Amino acid sequence: MITERHLQIFIALAEEQHFGDAARAVGITQPPLSQGLRRLEALVGAKLFERGAGGVELTPAGVALLPYARRALTSIEDLHQAAVARDPEGPEIRLGLAPEVPPSAGAAVAAACGSMIPGSRVTVVTAPTSSLVNQVGTGRLTLAAVLHPAVLDGLEAGPVSLLPTWALVPAATVDSEVVALRQLKGLPIAVRPRAEAPAARDLFLDTLALHRPDGGTVVVTDERAGLAMAAAGQAIVVTADPALIAPGVGRHRLADDPLPLRLRLVWSRTRTPFLRPNDVMAQLTEALAS
C-alpha cells in the first residue's frame, strides 16, 4: 500500500536531489528514507531515482510519476485541512515568547499563528530562552520565539531575525538622537540574568565590552525594573521594544546598531501541527520582524 510517507519521500527527493536533505525535509533520518524509497519503487514496479555524481536524479519513470504523487499528496493534505476545520475545538497552538521579544512583535506572531490554522486556539507563555527551548523539545510548547544564539539540541529553527535596539538613558545624560555605544559612560547597562540564555548573553556582553570597556552592567529581572532604574538615573536599558518609554528617560538609536536583538523561531520537527512547517515559520518570522 502506498502511504503518505512514501509520497513525501518521493517528492522531497525529487526536490532536494540529496538523501540527507530530503530526509530532513520529511522529518526522518536517512535509513528510513532509503527504506521507504525502496518500498515505493517495489510498489510502483519502477526505479524512480538514479544516484548521480552530485546527488540523486529522477529516472524517466520518476519524471512520469512525480505529478501523480504531487496530486495525491495535495489531496491528502486537503483532507487533513478539512478535518481540522471541522473540529469544533480546533487544534491548540502553544506559543512561547522570550521576555526580550517586544510585546508588539510577540502579538504579531500570536495573531499570525491563529490565522495559519482556522479554528485553532492560541495560548501564549513568556519564559527565558533556555526554558522555552526545553519546553518545545518536550512538546509542552508548539513553537517559541527565542534568543539567538542558543543551544537548540535537535530542534528545528527558522532564520535569524535582527531587531534594532534603542538605548534608554536618563534624560540629560546625552542629547544627540543617535549615540555611539562608547559615549554611554558612567552608568551600568541593565541586563537580564546570564543563565537564561548563556550564549546570547555572552555575545551581548562581549560586544558591549568591545565598544564600551568601562561602565559595567547591572542584573535586572525584567525591562520594567530596568526602565525604573533608568528613570531613577541608575542604569541604561538596551531594548528592542519601540514603545518602552518613561518620563525622564531619553530614547536614543545606537550608531551602527551594534547590539541588535537576535530572535529565532524554534519548533520540533516531529510535533508540529503545521502541514508545511517551513512555509508557516517563514510567515511567522515575517510577523516577528515587521
Place this chain on the structure above:
Amino acid sequence: MNARIRGIFEDAGVRGWMHAVSLDEPEASVELDADAVVPMASVYKLPLLAGFCRLVDLGELDPRERVTLEPSARTAGPTGLSAFADPVTLSLRDLALSMATVSDNASADALLDIVGLRRLAEILESFGLRRTWVRRGTAANLRDLQRRTGVDDPDAALAVLADNDRTDPVGVYEAANASAASARDLTLLLRRLWAGELLSASQTEFVKTTMHRQVFLNRLASGFPHDGVRVAGKTGTFGALRHEAGVVTLPGGAAFAIAVFTHAARGDFRQPRVDAAIGEAARVAVDVLR
C-alpha cells in the same frame, strides 16, 4: 555527575558529548551521550595517524619515504605546510608529525591520499572501532561547505558559519556525510593505543610522543594548570564545532582517555569559554575517576 558536566556545557553555550575512562580500570567511566556519532572535524587526524602507523608496522609504507607537496595542490589552512609559500619535501613521518601537532590540513590530506580511505576503514575496523568513519579529509570537507554555502572561497565559506546574524546552511554539521565518531569509540582507540595493543612498540611510542607534542593547550590541557600533569591530544575545530580527544596522565602515573565534542551556539572563530569548558569537563571527569 552528568548534571555537573551538563551544567558546564550549558554555561558555555554548547551542546556537548563526552566519554572519559581510566586506562587502568576501564569499567569506570564518565559519559554524556557517549555513543552519539558526531562530525569529528580535525580529530579525524588521530585515527589517520594510527592508521598510518599501522601501515608502517605492516611494511606497506616507509616512514622515511619523501614526498614533495606543491603549493597549488595543498589544502588551505592556518597552520603547518598549509601556510607555507613554497614547495616542501619531507618524509611521511614528518608529514604525520605536522598533521598531528599543529593540525596541518595540507599534511593531513596528503597523508590521507597515501593511506587511502578504504585502507584506513579496514584498519579502523580491525582496531575494533565500530562508530568511527573517516569519510573525507579537510579539502573535501571544505568543498562540501562551499557547496552548501554557495561561496567559492573556503575562508568566505567559513565566515558564513562564524556570522551570528545568519542561519547555518542546512547539513553543514551533519555526521552522516562527514568524518565522524562517537566519543566512546575515540577513547577506545586511545586506550588500545596506549596499551600497545594496536601498534608495535616503536610506532606506539611515535603516536604517544607526537600527541604529547601537540601545541594547542587551550582545551583539555587548560583544565590541568599544572606541569606535572601531562596531556597528549588532538583537537578538532570546524565552524561551531570544538573538540579534543586525548590522554591525561597524572604525576603518579594514573592515566585517563578523554574525548569531548562540543557544538557551540555561537559561530565566532574564537570562543575561549568553550575551549575552557572542554578543559573543565575533563578535569571534573578525572577528579571523579582518579
